[in-house]
Amino acid sequence: MLFNSFEFLFVFLPIVLFGFFLISRRSATLAAGWLALASVVFYGWWNWRFVPLLIGSIAVNYVMGITIARAEGSARTRIFAFAVAADLLALAYFKYANLLVTSLNAIVDTHVGALNIVLPLGISFFTFTQIAYLADVFERKAREPRLVHYALFVSYFPHLIAGPILHHHEMMPQFAAARTYRPQPNRILVGTVMFVLGLAKKVLIADNLAPYANAVFAAPDHPSLLVAWGGVLAYALQIYFDFSGYSDMAIGLSLLFGIRLPLNFNSPYKATSIIDFWRRWHMTLSRFLRDYLYVPLGGNRKGETRRYVNLMTTMVLGGLWHGAGWNFAIWGALHGLYLTINHLWRRLFGHLGPQARGGRIASVALTFLAVNVAWVFFRAPDVATGRQLLSGMFGLHGVSLPAGLVAFEPLRRALEWIGVDAFLGGGRQFVMTYLWVLFAGAIAFFTPNSQQIARRFSPALASASVERVYALRLRFDWRWATGLGLLAGLSLLSLSSPTEFLYFQF
16 A cells, blocks of 8 residues: 555544544554554555564564563574574565576576565565564564564554664654553644655656656666766656655654654755765665665774775675665675765765865765766666667766757757767656756755754754754645645646656665
């Protein structure tokens, strides 16, 4: 089920919300159970055959958590290792078995048939959430004896499909606190605002950018410089508003129930470095990779060389977490390389940080350029397509404009003299691509994000950083009511053919 669908907005959500507050009058535990049951229904709406997988994963990890908590010594370590290995094997089967078979066929010239395994929605998110929980139990930082609360922690529908990745210590106190199970007008109002802003980002911006990105990535045969950059920028902004929209909608939905989720998205294209980018993009995944992969590998405790090896390993595995393809591994490797260069630069020239306005703008531009180069492989269906687009972005296929834009003969000749060719057709698509890029880019770079707009109401568990003081702040007045009403109306008119969120496939 999609957040941006009529059945969710007008059937599922009202029933779940009404039932939740009605049941909570009798018992907070029953209310948690109702919400967990609703989350399983939400998950099974797409494909009910994967519901046993979700329930089985919850049951096994719950039992493993109790067993780890009770064990001592080496037995504790063995049980923990077994539980994590079981989670990773299940994830590897569904997510990477097809990649393993195709890679094996290519390397050793075998002819093993494709497995055609369907990837269950959200398996990466609920698996990583439970691995983090088991690690915290092993370190004696967490323990959850209540099955209903553990099931809700894992399956909670606002985060289940595309994150954020939850920590036990963030959510369990909220699930256990009876006061959060009473309607709170302020949270319901702020939650509605966050949901409407997220829905508008998804259906009014991201979905309108999608056709222009898809057109370039679907036919990348020797794209010229401007065509290639148009498609890549369109995708960069599509995934930005798609993921930002989902994150806002998840936070808003959770607030309706009186529960705050961790912040997961904080204007990453305003980052002044790749280090800063990963503190802003998919923040809970960055936290997971740092705490449960980078640090256990040794982090920066075993010398500079080992530090950079650990960084590269973490990011390559993070890339493969996003998808079972070598293009995702390249994307992760590029970010590992970027982070290595960034840390080396800080070590050698840390005193030359972007203090002045010009230095800050240059840092943001360089970071955004590097991120876009990596996005090519993230979006491309295969490595060969990514290489074609990348070569176009660096001008290796020349520079050309639609013939309709250079119909004025003197202009055409002048452009030809400097090496700019003209091609027939595609003029409208070219112009619309850049108009949408300019519109979406202006919002991404020059306006506050949703968390900053609603900052004084603390919609998420962490406050968004404020690079500057913005005049646009949420107020409960007629102007905001009118604006949000228009946004909601336009968004609803765009729901005739709802599209999936991009992170659903990861």
